[in-house]
Amino acid sequence: MTDTAVGSRGMFRSLDYFNARLYFAGLLFSNIGSWLQLTATSYLVYRLTGRASDLGYTVAFQFLPMLFLGTWAGSFADRFDRRTIMIVTQVLLAAQAMAIGVLDLTNNISLPVVWGLALFLGVVGAMDNPARRGLITELVPTAQLGNAMSLNTTVMTGSRVFGAALAAVLVGPLGTGWLFILNGLSYAAMIYGIVGLRSSEMVPAVKRPAGGQPVRDVFRYVQSNRRLSSMFFAYVVVSTFAFNYSVVFPKLADVKWGSPDAFGWLLTVTGIGSVVGALATARFQTVPLRWLMFNVGVLGAANVFIAFAPNLLVAFVLCVPLGFGGAAMIASGNAISQQESPPDMRGRLLALTAVAFLGSTPIGGPITGLIADYVSLEWSLAYGGVSCFLCLAVLAWRWR
Template structure:
């Protein structure tokens, strides 16, 4: 039997959003904490390098092969280790001290960037080199992702956790504003190699930040002792919590089928709108602008809510469907801003909700499952959506991803409503909410 909230009694109805309200806070309140400030600064620099490498990597593969499916394979290989080993990464994170773990993973990620830079700048790079580098980076990410996610709570404590999770996303999206633009200039001027080089060197910043932290100011979480059955224990814990498992299922569908933007944006830039690497970088930058706005709004909201998660996921799917058939690059660009905002809202809301609803000693395993489902589905979705994009065109590929995301949002929303004893009420009268969830009195009476 799992322990903690919901273990000895039925879980609180998920769709009633019974999460206790967090104290009112400013948008940047977590940055008052020195350790988190050091972490945040280092991540801004390394995230900028990471986005430069992502753009350069996708464009290099497209240049070497001329295939959107090959871009999908690269993306798939980078996330395949998370699908295969993600849960084991969570077990390690729950057992080991997170700061030394992050020093190792951040250094290893820097070395992968430097290796790809040497191959590219020497003129020896081949597409299989990119595949291998992407896979190795994915292996490191298996531990790095849950370690970074859970280390946030040790730096800021529970009261600031939701704010810090949102600021982490704002950090990542701020870097996404700069990274693609710089990468596009570098690719056009001197090639992809220098983007890889800058990314490799950028990891010196987070390593320095980790080394400068004051250990006495960390809110150290209890570590799980070594023992058998810890992986199974984590899965059982989530399986017994409908308020955790269904948000994870939803982000799994969104991550697998809705977040294949390297495939779609490179195809739209190259084949639909006849642009080049500059347009690809610009489209990524516009998505980042929307994502940054979504992250900052989330930072003000505080704790995530399941109703917001489902609504944002539905809006995300609708926007992808509309963007797939945008008649001009300008309309497509505006829709990418909105898509970025809604996609980031899905990610941040689910992330903060799951972290805050999970006990600290289980958080590494639960967040590893979260990341495994969210990014580990990419090895399945990316090649499939890449093939559809190659065979039937960029518009069809994008529309398929949006349709699946929308159906997943509707399906999970209805399941959560049923779990929470709610039903859908449609009211078409003027001035009323046309669709809303209300208590299902018959069902609640029967359950009692």
């Protein structure tokens, strides 16, 4: 795997460009806030009901719009100005965070309200995701896209280290309501990171022409490309069944390991592994498919071993490879999708990647929660690891 890697300094080569530095700085601060909210939402729902299945339904409501709107939103982002789209979506995301925070602080929060606001968050997020990731293609030259996508994954997952840790520290003295408010304020950093971009240094975006069949075109292209179709198969299987640990961790920490407040710290340690995994992927000039497959295996093994961890200390240790394998797989998929993409299809392929990864959550999240509540707490996590191994077996057979 070293033949396509570059030196360690090359991990951050995209940051040689001002626009990339500004954008990723805004993204980092904003996503620390987002992880505050994600962690707080899990604390809130588990506090309201104590059921993992309700956490599964919450993530289902949040990501269901991605399943139905994601590919169309990618076509929209390929057609119109991504900066304008993002400014609108960031304002709406901030409003959602403020709304749930005020309702929580005034004791007007309930599970249906959480689900309704999660659905709104999902609709706005479905529009924001392809525009946000597509904008990265305008920040650096084409030769640096793979590195920029990996750094994007580093920021998105690495912010979990700080966001989840802050949530674990602040949820006691402040409560979940103020964590939502803090997230709402954090969107100012992302808005500044968009408005402050230097137009003269932007890489011109290749706009999709009006008309045609943009959604069908991207499906046809993926089907005709062996590397892309293999990558998307892995994305769908693994993200559906092996990326739902946030649904299970609150109950595992409470029931199995006897520490209900440990959920945020479990996410923090997972985030540390995620940073390392994403940076390891950023070293590649061209990300090979076998690197993605290797990390599917790492993620699968981590799921199985954490499920049967005898205590919290062992679980913390195993969260590092869990984060590493997951982030490296995500970064690899994003990079491969851009390596294989025609310029006018980048937004749609990124959106399809998001649909494959996030759009499958409405299926896997509730399944995982129901298994945790009514079948086996351990196997609600371990079955995801088994699905990773089955995925690898199918891909090995396909590429034999």
